[in-house]
Amino acid sequence: SAKPAAHKRKDETLLLGVRLTHPERVLFPEQGLTKLDLARFYEQIHEWVLPRLARRPLSLVRCPQGRNDECFFQKHPRAAIPDSVPRIDVPEKKGSAEYVYVETAADLIGLVQAGALEIHPWGSRIDHLEQPDSLVFDLDPDQGIAWKEILRVAGTLRERLESLGLTPFLRTTGGKGLHLVVPLEPSAEWEQAKAFAKGVAEAHAQDDPKRLTTNMSKAKREGRIFLDYLRNGRGATAVASYTVRARANAPVAVPIRWDELNAALRADRYNVQNLRRRLSSLREDPWVGFDEAARPLDAQLLKVMGVK
Ligand code: ATP
Ligand code: MN
Ligand code: MN
CATH class of the missing domain: 3.90.920.10 (DNA primase, PRIM domain)
Structure with a gap:
């Protein structure tokens, strides 16, 4: 032949x-x-x-x-x-x-x-490079922080964002923590978006200074969850949903519903081997309504956070 x-x-x-x-x-x-x-x-x-x-x-x-x-x-x-x-x-x-x-x-x-x-x-598309269409609040727990603490802080940060009229969506990172992703209408510039995210993170940390910090230094992060708002600068990044991490077990960063955030979940629950089973059993996109929930960081919101 x-x-x-x-x-x-x-x-x-x-x-x-x-x-x-x-x-x-x-x-x-x-x-x-x-x-x-x-x-x-x-x-x-x-x-x-x-x-x-x-x-x-x-x-x-x-x-x-x-x-x-x-x-x-x-x-x-x-x-x-x-x-x-x-x-x-x-x-x-x-x-x-x-x-x-x-x-x-x-x-x-x-x-x-x-x-x-x-x-x-990036948190912006090439069509609107200078105006982010999402914010990421990256919850980075120090080693030894219990999962239930991470879970609790994700919940209280959600409440804070919702009280501002924003709608956060939840993602496991495949690593140790969680990401809260907030859809935006691309209008505010990077500097404003980052200052806004910083304001939200600092207000949140001030309410619970024993557990939270917005300070990157190792010493300040000890025994705390670092609220990493620095993902929101121009050129900064966060791992993409449904993509793999270069870590043991090939974990994947995965969008989940808020009602899936419970004591049994872990940030590295999903991986290349088990993700497809999850996806085929889903009845709808866990982030359904993401695009519709986008709001602009308008003058009023920026003012609330003291952003010029
Ligand atoms: P984890 O839940 O374990 O924190 P993560 O993806 O949030 O997982 P981080 O270390 O908090 O990991 O990093 C947040 C984001 O910062 C990453 O997803 C990535 O986009 C970016 N990042 C990480 N490492 C670097 C690096 N060396 N240089 C630039 N950006 C980085
Ligand atoms: Mn992180
Ligand atoms: Mn981080």
Whole structure:
């Protein structure tokens, strides 16, 4: 019988038209999860990943030889990313810098080809680069903080945000903590958004100074939950929903409903192996209503937080 055309070498494969080299390379040794496994994972769940990830400048954690080898956080990965993945020039203090972004499932495969084990988008889209369309309140517990404390603080921060007329949505990070993500109409600028988030976080920490801090220093974080509002600056990022972390067990950052936040949950509950079961059992998007809940950080809200 005729051999198939020799258009690819033995140590590469094509997925959604993207050339994947070393598909059998093990990226997560604990699970034996290969590059091809990760590419297929994104191929299968791209409809969950893309709507909120598309058209945002990306930073990547790349681990070309797998998560137990060298990894680096890159804002400008350049040549490593296949040419098929779209780029945008983002203005910087001096000149501009090229960022990659994704629009299609094939683009996600392109990131996997480059050994991207984590995908970290901006809080704005390329269509409104200077006006964030979401805020992230990143709850970072010190080691030894009980889960029920994290759970409680997520709840009280939710109440504070709702009392401001905002609607936070909840995400497990795949790591230790949680993210509260607030949809915004893209109107306020980065500086205002960051100052607003800082104001909210500081007010919250002042109400519970034994348990909370907005101070990054190790000493101040000891025995506390760090309310990391710094995700909300221009160029800052937070891990994308439905994307993997370069940690043991290939955990995934996952949107959940507020009624799923309970004593049995953990930030690393979901991973590449069990996420699909969750998604196929869901009756609706856990973040249903996210887009409709977007509000502008208008003059009144900014004033409440003392933002000029
Ligand atoms: P966890 O729940 O374990 O805190 P996390 O994703 O929130 O998980 P953080 O360390 O709090 O982890 O980081 C928050 C975000 O800051 C990350 O999702 C990422 O987008 C960004 N970040 C992390 N490390 C770096 C880094 N070295 N350089 C720039 N940004 C980073
Ligand atoms: Mn965090
Ligand atoms: Mn953080």
